[in-house]
Amino acid sequence: MADLTMSAAKMVTKLEAEDLRDPAYLKIRDAIYQISGIYQPEEKLYLLASRCARRMMAVNAKTPSDYLEYLTVRGNRDVELRALLNEITIGETYMFRSPAQIEAMRSVILPQLVQAKSAIGFKRLRLWSAGCSTGEEPYTLAMFLLEESAKLLAGWTFDILATDLNDNSLATAKAGIYGEYALRSTTAVLRKKYFKSYDEKRLQVTDQLKSIVRFDRVNLSDDSKMTFLKGLDVIFCCNVLIYFDLSSKRRVTQHFYSNLLPGGHLFLGHAESLFQVDDRFRLVHFPGAIGYLKPPITGGKS
């Protein structure tokens, strides 16, 4: 009897392990990468499998290969892909979510910008949070810049443009009221400095923090509006392009390229890649982060 129970238990673990080894997951991974640019390394495939499991249940797909069909062959595949991408990026937004990007800003990009722009006497900095959702990202950048204003950015003016397509998200962002989840990575020092208490469980951003963020509704596919945005130093566009098809993606990144000043950087979400989307940007490695550089004009390099 004991033996029987044991072998049953063994079978279950074996099934689960076998399931994860289903080559369909690799195909799903590759399909997602091709369509959205979101990549899951093989070692993190279990994460993908668990996100798929929820969607498989919802659409009643029996096996990963069945589900692959929902994503690639069936009529409403676009809707399903969007639903899966929502699962994958769910709960991703909170302040200081990408410390490696902020560190790259602090230790490499900002010193470079300050040096280059001081040389021409133009002490102004513009960042853009494109697809700012409920505001966590632009406020993070605002805190970062304000912290630097006493050091590297002394005597500089700076502002952050924060745009989204969704009016509800923008309204939430403008109100700037956040609970514990959004603030989980925000230190006590920063909370004290840049937030005031709102109610028992929530904090609200201070007017000082709000004052350097300008919210606006922008559709990244709106060419006429996109061409007007100029003179940006750094663009953050995290988990937004994943919802675009390749040709729209190309159009948006082309805009980003002309929105940026030479020497400016573009940051995407941590699992996103611009591979084969736009080859004018140069991929730059920072400790733990990847950025895309619009090459500066100086120097003889092509």
Added chain:
Amino acid sequence: MNTLEAIRPKIKQLEDMPTIPTIVQPLAAMLQLPVEQVDIEKVVELVSYDSTIAAQCLRMSNSPLFGRRKTETVRSAILALGLKRVEAILLGCCLNRIVPSGKWAFDAVTFWRHSLGCALVSRKMATMIGYPDPEKAYLAGLVHDLGILVNTITCTEQYRKCIQTAREERVALHRVEEKVLGFTHCQTGRILGEQWKFSPDVLAVVEAHHDPEAAAEASALVSLVHLSDLLCRLRDLGYGYYEVMGIDLAGDGAWSALVKNFPALGNMDLARLTMDIDGAMDEIAATVEAVFQPQST
């Protein structure tokens, strides 16, 4: 102050260290043969003589990073790993055993994480760009910093200072070595590598991985390992600090040199490779714990 000539005799001594397992010579000789001439049963027999190497073969073949299959005998482990990886394990073990405990100028696990990371990235990149011998790239990546072991053994105290300075000032180790020791791990690594009869291409990697344009031969392999080394140092697989803070790999001279012979490099998905490295980080750490952890004796 030490000079390279002064420590040459010390490096010579390393060759005769008693800790090098006796199976190494016959096993290494066997693994040098063309694949069709290798007697697998003989390899199994030799590996089985050395419990440490046998155990490490088993551990590594059971690591998800390599085989993804359950192996319970030395024989099946060797088959799952392939001869080239057995050779790499053998080398890893030998390198590990030449450093007497207490002689490490810094954390051994950090050293092996960097070496194994660089080996894996070199092999992966080799495969992606169509370099004909990915396992050679693995081996070259694994031993590229051999000279760091030489320095840690032959001038332990001074080397501790080197590493501390490099960390504090956030500069590359070989720059500090030049100033403090008067020679670099590239030079000392080459001397030991010659004594150990490394092949000329691997010797070139050991000597020129910080200056690939100076490589007299195997410039593709040297460039490949140079780029992998850089990438590792930006992915938390360096020596415990970041001395390179931001880099355009495709703008590196080694990249331009390599892309001439391997045009696939120009189309390589570097972002994806980087995410694969990030994804493999836990595995690398676990494998180092399992396979390369320094012996307590």
